[in-house]
Every structure is written in C-alpha cells, then in structure tokens.
Amino acid sequence: MATQRFLMNGKTLLRAVRVVLVLALAAAASMLAQDPRPKHLSGVINDFTPITGGTTAYEVHGPWSLTLDHDTGKAHFSAFLTMELSVLGQSPADIQTVNLAQHTHNITMDGTVTYDPTDCPPAASTTPPYVARIEINGTASVFANGSTAPFGQFSLLQVCIAGGMDTPQVPFSNVTLVFQNPAAKHFGLQAIHGLVRKAGGLREEDKP
Numbered sequence: 001m002a003t004q005r006f007l008m009n010g011k012t013l014l015r016a017v018r019v020v021l022v023l024a025l026a027a028a029a030s031m032l033a034q035d036p037r038p039k040h041l042s043g044v045i046n047d048f049t050p051i052t053g054g055t056t057a058y059e060v061h062g063p064w065s066l067t068l069d070h071d072t073g074k075a076h077f078s079a080f081l082t083m084e085l086s087v088l089g090q091s092p093a094d095i096q097t098v099n100l101a102q103h104t105h106n107i108t109m110d111g112t113v114t115y116d117p118t119d120c121p122p123a124a125s126t127t128p129p130y131v132a133r134i135e136i137n138g139t140a141s142v143f144a145n146g147s148t149a150p151f152g153q154f155s156l157l158q159v160c161i162a163g164g165m166d167t168p169q170v171p172f173s174n175v176t177l178v179f180q181n182p183a184a185k186h187f188g189l190q191a192i193h194g195l196v197r198k199a200g201g202l203r204e205e206d207k208p
Contacts, residue, residue, distance in 0.1 A: 037115065037134075038199040041066045041161060043175055045081060045194035049187050055089040060192060062105075064175065066136070066159065068113060075136045077159050079107040079177070103145050109157050111138025120160035121176045121191035130174055134161040142183050155183035161196060172199040 042065045048057040062081035069075065084102040087095045117135035140157035142149050158178040163171040176191040 037068065037070060038172065039068055039070070039201050041068075041134075041172060041175075041196055041199045043195045043197040045079060045175070045177070045192060047193045048086060049083075049192065050190070057086050057088065058083045058101075059086050060187075064194060066161070068134070073113050075111055075113045077107075077109045077111060077136055077138075077140075077157075079105075081105045081107065105149070106143040106146070107140055107157075109136070109138045109140040109159070111136040111157070111159070117160065120158070120162065121178060123162075123174070129165060130162040131165050132160045132162040133171065135159070140179070140183070149183070149186070151182040151185050156180035157183070163196070172196045 042063065045060055045062050045064055047060050049060055050057045060081055060083050062079060064077070064079035066078075067076045082102065082104055084100040085098065087098075087100075090098060114135040114137070115133065117132050120132035120135055123130045136159040138157065139154050141153055142151075142155060143153070144150065156179070158176075160176045160178075161172055161174070162176070163173040173196050175194045175196055177187075177194075178189070178191050179187045180189075
C-alpha cells in the first residue's frame with residue numbers, strides 16, 4: 001500500500017510539474033506575441049533642408065530601413081537618399097539653366113536603442129501631435145555619390161520613430177533624422193522628416 005501510495009503521489013507530482021511547465025511556456029509565448037516593439041521598420045524620407053543665406057533648399061527623398069535587436073538593445077539603420085536643389089525660390093529663367101547639384105547619399109549606422117525617449121523632435125506646431133516611442137543614437141557613415149562625403153565620412157546621428165498619441169491606430173507613423181557636425185553642415189541641424197511605411201517582425205530577407 002505504501003508503495004502504491006508513493007507511486008500515485010509521484011505521478012500526481014509529475015503531472016503538476018508538467019502543467020506548470022506548459023503554463024510557463026504558454027505565458028512566455030504570449031508575452032513574446034504581445035510584445036508591441038517591432039523588429040523591423042521601413043519607410044521613406046521626404047523633406048527639405050535649408051541652405052544658410054540662400055533663397056532655395058535641397059530636396060531630400062529616399063527609402064530607409066531599421067532593424068532592432070531587443071536582446072542587445074542595438075539597432076542597424078540605413079537610408080539611401082537623393083538630393084537636389086529645389087526650384088522653389090528661383091526665377092523661371094534660373095530653373096532652365098541652374099545646376100541642381102543632384103547627388104546621392106548612402107547612410108548606415110549601428111546604434112543604441114532607447115524606448116519611450118524624451119529628447120526627440122516634436123511634431124510641428126501646425127500639425128497633429130505625436131509621441132516618440134523609439135530613439136536610436138550612434139555614429140553614422142555617410143557617403144556621397146559612392147565616395148567619402150566632402151564633409152567627412154562619420155557623424156553622430158539621432159533617429160526617432162513616433163506615432164499617434166493616446167490609444168493610437170498607427171503607433172509608428174513618423175521618422176526624424178537629426179545629424180550633428182560635420183554632416184549637419186550639409187543636411188542642417190534641423191530634423192529631417194519621413195514616413196514609417198512598415199513595422200513588424202523580420203522579413204525573410206532580413207533573417208541571418
């Protein structure tokens with residue numbers, strides 16, 4: 001009888017351990033599934049950068065991509081931009097003959113991630129407000145037309161991802177880039193704005 005009771009108690013304990021393990025695994029899987037932080041974001045930059053003392057500005061356009069590693073708190077950012085002088089502020093005669101200085105920039109950065117940041121650029125006062133949710137800081141490598149940029153290759157860069165406030169329908173909608181010198185001599189110290197087009201898990205082509 002004692003042996004049978006011992007075996008029954010052992011089986012009951014084993015079942016209990018299995019139930020606890022299953023519940024623990026389910027809870028862990030649920031937490032991972034509900035993690036609101038995306039692993040990959042991408043979109044486009046679409047803005048102007050003013051020229052000091054000038055009557056025009058550079059147009060800046062191009063795609064960007066961001067991959068986040070939640071385990072290490074690191075991120076990889078890249079952007080591929082075209083720039084040219086805008087025809088705004090120029091006379092009709094100048095538009096036909098002016099050198100628009102079309103060129104490209106390849107920008108990459110491995111940076112450190114901050115969630116719920118407090119020092120990201122706010123939305124313009126004339127537009128709906130948003131809240132910054134992700135900030136990446138690091139040293140960016142910047143090339144111009146495939147070669148080292150005239151201002152140098154390396155500059156500090158802040159990338160911020162923001163979205164709707166309260167209970168947002170679009171939690172990740174806006175991106176801003178802020179360069180420090182020497183790159184700021186070309187891009188300006190102001191925020192360069194863009195759109196978040198996709199936010200989610202890693203795509204197949206992004207997986208190692």
